[in-house]
Amino acid sequence: MIKVVFLGPPGAGKGTQAQRIAAKYGVPHISTGDILRAAVKEGTELGKLAKTYMDRGELVPDDVIIGxxxxxxxxxxxxxKGFILDGFPRTIAQAKALDQMLEELNMPLDRVIYLNVDDEEIVKRLLARGREDDTxxxxxxxxxxxxxxxAPLIDYYSEKCLLVEIYGxxxxxxxxxxxxxxxxxxx
Structure with a gap:
């Protein structure tokens, strides 16, 4: 069983690496964006609530994401089989909520993988994708x-001795x- 969070800046390769590990070891890859879209599509109560924010172009609040x-x-x-979280948590408040959730589920985190990539490399990668909104x-x-x-999550998980930094x-x-x-x- 694998229970891991992938951390890193946008464009660091979290999604790519999370998908690779998930596919190879048969572990659910849980991407916040994918979950939100699925909840909206399925019309769950939380999905309907999330949709009201998304339709207004606003960020979905922590309590909805956490739910x-x-x-x-x-x-x-x-x-x-465990999980690979990608895109959650994004804040200390979300990390604390995740800690509480995992304690209730008796599923402590194994590791937090921090893909460290410098800003100039990120800019180069994201510009290379050629998306209109990626200026x-x-x-x-x-x-x-x-x-x-x-980024404060790096220290948060480091203090818990869960963080492994990998040059991405x-x-x-x-x-x-x-x-x-x-x-x-x-x-």
């Missing part, structure tokens, strides 16, 4: 928000191998 994550972590596949100005704004809201630049297979090693998995 949706709680629902997902309570599903049978997670109880059986250098927007990317740098997202990095600023990340540093303000999410280089060969994708080599980065995956480093993550597997950090999680105590066979390559």
């Amino acid at each position: 949706i994550i709680r629902e997902r972590l309570s599903e049978p596949d997670v109880k059986e 250098e100005e927007v990317i740098r704004k997202r990095l600023k928000v990340y540093r303000e809201q999410t 630049v280089g060969d994708i297979d080599e980065i995956t191998a480093k993550i597997e090693e950090a999680l105590g998995l066979k390559g």
